[in-house]
Amino acid sequence: VTMLFPEDGIGARMFPTALSSFLTEQYRARCVTVRTGETVAHLERHGSRWRAFTNSGASLEADAVVAGLGIEPATQLASNAGLAIDNGIVVDEYLRTSHPDVYAAGDVVNFYCSPLGERIRVEHEDNALTQGAIAGKNMTGSARRYEYLPMFYSDLFEFGYEAVGLLDSRLEIVEDWREPYREGVVYYCREGIVRGVLLWNVWERVEAARELIASRERAAAGAIEW
Template sequence: MKHHKYLIVGGGMTADSALHGIRQVDPNGTIAMICEELHSPYDRPPLTKSLWKGAAFESIWRSQHDMNVAVHIGKKIVTLDPTKKIAIDNVGNIYTYEKLLLATGGSVRRLPYLDENVIYFRTVDDYQKLRELCEQGSDFVVIGGGFIGSEIAAALAMNNKHVTMIFPAKSIGARIYPQALSEYLNSYYREKGVTLHAGDTVKTIRKEGSKISVMTENGMEITADGIIAGLGIQPNIDLARQAGLAIDNGIVVDECLRTSHPDIYAAGDVANFYSPLLEKRIRVEHEDNANVMGKIAGENMAGQSNPYHYQPYFYSDLFDLGYEAIGELDASLDIVADWKEPFHKGVIYYLQNKQVRGVLLWNTWGQIEAATQLIAEKAEHTQETLSGRISD
């Protein structure tokens, strides 16, 4: 049995940020990090972004230098007893703790049938597997038109691969971008050499020699060297549920990131928290949230009482286009587009009851603070009042 003052369940960006948060407050308390992946913590965004643009692979690794932490690689906590403060991993090791953090992240959504020929893109191992395929093959199918699908399709196309995208919506990012922008992305991707099968889904996948054959519901057959699926994630809540913690679209936490048990905290993709800016509970699956929330969770585990009132932003890169965004991006909201250059530079405002709920800064940089303040004002707005309101 191993006792640690702090036990971190998870080994991703949130867990690493929590480690640094603890150490800022408590330089000496013993810490153990239980990491299911066979790697120490690393940054995920480069896996679909900068690593395909020439960034060094070594640049993804996060540092635990002088942190004095016991990192248990390739282990998974499978049993948690909050009353006895005992956690047991998948090989029977027992850990006791004073404070515990659940930074368990999420698991990829999969196609209805399991298929070993599909890379459900999320981890560094997935990236390396795809890189190996790229050394041999030139034809790739990307399933999904959301964040991961659109980014990895662009990354592959920029590396001179022939890419076919398959997704059920009519256009790329249809759930978050206004219709005109989403439809423009279809034509933009086609200009970049990407073949689109919009409004379609995968029916079957089978191996044919060294190639993979994909049949769609609409009767299209595509031959590929590799298939990548970006279908989103589901929060890993099984351990929290087994421990009797409050669950609701993730693990429910208070403003100091405590779960329904006062000595257990949760942060990152898995945490359901209250956003003062949006005045509702949300769960956020992005880097900024992992970094800031993880750090505050660590500080609070070590004795601080810092409320998480922060509203995380998110970003994406799509060929030569890119954006930062904050708040609610939902194509079903009322939308005001303020373009400097249509579809290439501008600001998109998402309104509900005439109040701004979200801001998409399309190729417009350094304006997250201004966008946050605009949402916080809770003022009524029109096309006229928002024209030129934010620009870089």
């Protein structure tokens, strides 16, 4: 297996540099070839096999290719209908678009996240499922605000994480490890205020992380007990 990443390591845009480096080496230790700082320029099919040409000029052959590219929100239909668009379909706190009779939910939605105090767009099932349920109720006469701070998660070999808020390695970072890069909590801050929390192999603390972000408290090791 060969993995190509444009960044310096796996999850580099989200994880602290040392954690990203540790994770990258964990993949390599399991015989996964990780080529950092490299992207696929184009693909060619040769019989039952593929050949990938990278931006560095390398050529790689494979039986199968899996592309993890993220998404661009499909907003053309909404735009054609005259709805407000800005990094997704813009909705208010009731998930109502700029047209009072049209609602939207899920990965495509740019919504105001009250715990963070800013607009965000989230590509994960927790947000989509929760928003969809509230949008459906509001379309049938309810008036429920979407004030939920969604979580997201993943499993990477024996490592796993749950996270809430903004995870961006460019933010100020406070790390609190019980065992470095194997069990700990990482706080992402802006001007010292917690904006996101990564629970790395730490479980059942998502609600505590949500409460910490909503409190607008300053980050400190031990802010979340586990």
